[in-house]
Amino acid sequence: MNRLESSSLFQLTSMRFRLFLREPEAVFWTFIFPILLAVGLGIAFRNRPADVLQVGATTAQLSQALAADKGLTATTMDEAAGTRALATGSILLLAIQRPEGIEYKFDDTNTDARTARLLADRAIQTAAGRREAVRAENQLVHETGARYIDFVVPGLLGMNLMGSAMWGLVFPLVEARQKKLLKRMVASPMPRWQYLASFLLSRLLLLVIEVAVFLGFAGLAFGVPFRGPLWELALLCVLTSVAFSALGLLVSSRARTMEAASGLLNLVMLPMWILSGIFFSASRFPAAIQPLVRALPLTAANDALRGNMLQGMSLGQLAAPVAILLAWAAAAFAVSLRIFRWR
């Protein structure tokens, strides 16, 4: 046996690594699932050409004037039919010819309807002979980095880092406790810190594969931008994984059964799935709960990952989320090492 092989830390870490790879479900959830999710979201939210808006008009003359705008398709209908069509959403706006002029009927809380109102009015006024006071040209841009897929990829990365660290620690630890394996381990001369460290080490090894596969895919398939330094992005991933590993250790420090552990795990992760800005920006939540939302480790992780990838921010500029992650990691480690139940 050579020196490495006789090192208990090496043996423990390679045991963790082997056990992970021999668990097909774990491999799926860690490596394949985030890619499937990114593909699904990429398809659902791909940028389509600007929609053509459906509108109605009460006279053929009006319809013709409206149809002159490329952004509108117009149908002629009487007022009663038009009102019904509005109610069912098959048209966004109805232009009614009144003796004194034109009346637009539409729902002003619907953004598309408001757009239809602007386009329709411009088309009708132009047809009636209005001339622009100022000449205007359009220059169209479809920039990467501002698309939904660009927003969601760092969020998915954060979510995945959280999930794999938490599940990856909680389940094996609680299972080992339930099966009396933990007790057997501490009955041997194994240093306890090495047992816990082996979870962290194998997690970090897996992280390299996990992050590289996911971001590689996102970069190649969707052209998601990487504007910040890559090594800083790697550091942020490690920090995120360490913080959630600490949280996973905390969750698993007392639980004796799998049921108790999964309950606790959902309790911890569910608020973050909702509040931490994975699929939509966390700033949409009311100001009153913003301090809470900001303090969550996943919010900090997502902010930091987005800051690096989309805005090219440096670690210095990301000091706030980094500090939040560090604080979570330190606090969770300190508490769980104190209360960890070894039997």
Added chain:
Amino acid sequence: MTDSRNAATLTLDPGGNAPSLLLRGLRKSFGDVVAVDGLDLEVARGECFGLLGPNGAGKTTTIEICEGLTEADAGSVELLGLDWRTGAGELRQRIGVQLQETQFPDKLTVEETLRLFRSFYRRGISVDESVQRAQLEEKRGARVGTLSGGQKQRLAMACALVGDPELLFLDEPTTGLDPQARRHLWNLVDALKQAGRTIILTTHYMEEAERLCDRVAIMDHGRVITQGTTQQLIASLGAEHVVEFAVAERQAGKLDVAPLLAIPGVQSHRVDAGLHQLSVGELHTAVPSIFAALDGQGLELSEFRTHSATLEDVFVSLTGRTLRDE
């Protein structure tokens, strides 16, 4: 790394004449349940010591206190002249442990599991040798999840041996094994005894204790109710044989015990579920008299047999209960 060939010439540390295990006034409760209730034990080096007792007697609790896994409420524990407060690191290296129930990870192989445990010890036997000692050669590359119950038990034993311990704790090592696997494990224990190791084991099987242990302690309700060599304990009954008989059902309850106890050589009587038991010194003189006495009461027998007294009978005579009826 030290090889097993040195096992027989194991160098004991200075002060190595201290007993392998010394327990004084040990107490442990779980809530209202008093699991261990003032226990004193002393096990000499090289001895094979058995802890016997019914379910819930406190055997596992006692042994886990010795292993440093459970903290006693009161009392002192000394192993190999060391105690857990000051010598934990050293002790862990020098003892071997098999717990009553451990499930090793299903998806590791036998060899990987042993290699892992081997890496925790500074000295010990090679993985190959531990595989061979536990007769798991055929299962070496098999995942733990595919092993039979007995094979898993042998793996647990191999993990306990891999550090070549001076002092070995085995909690019910043969529970659930088939007779052949049990005999094999007995041979393994014999070999360890030969090599001068101290072994402390718990068991429900009297024949196992009689076969393996130099001395046994019988526990009940957290106390040692008696201890000594098997022969001493059986001799303490004052009668080496047990006569068991049952009276035909319709006559049940008609038996008068006094004439039986008057027979020379009959020491005691007890009845359990209709089966009468007499402790008897000299079978050849007592048995004819017993027949005569039963005949004299006009009783018909449905059963009659004798056996040599065992540890089971010692337990029965001390507690009035059988070992396995709880």
